[in-house]
Amino acid sequence: MTTKKAYNKLIDDLRIVAAILVVAIHTAPFVEFNEVFSYIITNIIGRLAVPFFFVLSGYFLFRKFKYLTKEEQYQSFIKTELSLLKTYALTFIIYIPVWIYLHGIDVTLFVKDLLWDGLHYHLWYFPALIVGIAIVYFLNKNLKFDHMFIVVVLLYLVGALFNVYGPLLPEALVNLMSNTRNGIFFAPLFIFIGLFLALKKLRFNNVIVLISVVLFLFEPLLLYFTNLSDPLNAMFLTLPITVYFLMTKVLAHKGRTHNSLFYHNVSLYIYVIHPVVILGNRLIVGKILNMELTNTLNFVLTTVFSLLAAYVYQFMKEYYEKNKSVN
Numbered sequence: 001m002t003t004k005k006a007y008n009k010l011i012d013d014l015r016i017v018a019a020i021l022v023v024a025i026h027t028a029p030f031v032e033f034n035e036v037f038s039y040i041i042t043n044i045i046g047r048l049a050v051p052f053f054f055v056l057s058g059y060f061l062f063r064k065f066k067y068l069t070k071e072e073q074y075q076s077f078i079k080t081e082l083s084l085l086k087t088y089a090l091t092f093i094i095y096i097p098v099w100i101y102l103h104g105i106d107v108t109l110f111v112k113d114l115l116w117d118g119l120h121y122h123l124w125y126f127p128a129l130i131v132g133i134a135i136v137y138f139l140n141k142n143l144k145f146d147h148m149f150i151v152v153v154l155l156y157l158v159g160a161l162f163n164v165y166g167p168l169l170p171e172a173l174v175n176l177m178s179n180t181r182n183g184i185f186f187a188p189l190f191i192f193i194g195l196f197l198a199l200k201k202l203r204f205n206n207v208i209v210l211i212s213v214v215l216f217l218f219e220p221l222l223l224y225f226t227n228l229s230d231p232l233n234a235m236f237l238t239l240p241i242t243v244y245f246l247m248t249k250v251l252a253h254k255g256r257t258h259n260s261l262f263y264h265n266v267s268l269y270i271y272v273i274h275p276v277v278i279l280g281n282r283l284i285v286g287k288i289l290n291m292e293l294t295n296t297l298n299f300v301l302t303t304v305f306s307l308l309a310a311y312v313y314q315f316m317k318e319y320y321e322k323n324k325s326v327n
Contacts, residue, residue, distance in 0.1 A: 018049035050234075062194065131183025133187075
């Protein structure tokens with residue numbers, strides 16, 4: 001399962017780690033052993049995963065812009081958006097039966113979920129990325145860089161206020177705003193960080209990076225021990241700062257490359273398929289086998305069978321393409 005194209009091994013290694021962290025968020029492993037440790041893995045370290053994907057998307061898109069005309073930049077933007085729409089459309093095939101099973105026939109809700117929230121709880125990522133890239137692209141086209149930075153930061157601060165610090169606000173105000181972890185408030189800042197890192201090659205002392213990580217650990221732990229934390233908390237104020245400093249290290253690293261298309265894509269496959277595996281675990285282990293499905297067991301089974309499903313999908317895809325080219 002190889003291709004001639006070379007991929008950055010460190011980035012793809014981290015992609016896989018990030019996908020597994022998303023699995024951890026949705027299975028809460030180790031909670032039966034130690035609740036605080038489980039919280040650190042899922043609601044702190046795990047919250048780095050999706051921003052990591054957003055930053056990479058912004059970085060690889062806007063890195064090419066330095067060498068393109070304005071018309072070519074627009075074509076590259078459209079190509080990226082169409083590719084994301086195609087990937088999101090493929091998830092439709094997988095999750096429409098799941099959506100109907102969970103929600104029945106509700107056209108209004110279906111359209112809302114399809115266009116904004118995703119057909120399942122993790123698929124919000126695709127509409128958010130599509131909308132976020134569009135926002136950053138048009139801001140970059142029409143605003144000065146510093147003004148663009150102010151806009152995406154203000155959007156994130158508004159989102160963080162409601163997503164994380166909503167309990168401190170009047171309930172009537174909170175009710176006006178639904179979940180702000182989306183393509184307007186959440187995604188643009190991280191995509192902008194990717195754009196910034198594509199244009200600016202900045203290096204930082206390891207001490208500065210470490211300080212940002214410590215501050216990031218402190219904020220959600222403070223929320224946890226003051227009973228302000230919530231499983232949906234994701235927009236911590238310190239998160240973008242830490243992601244920025246960590247990504248300066250990741251993108252500056254010139255390590256080994258690899259040419260495995262499967263290894264390059266497996267993180268996406270894990271991300272897309274793992275909730276189906278979670279449902280399968282509950283059905284087979286919990287109901288058919290009548291066994292206790294602990295969070296840790298659920299996490300391990302989901303990770304293993306998501307990897308297996310990813311491999312099977314890639315094998316079938318390559319087999320189909322090979323036979324198609326022969327015919």
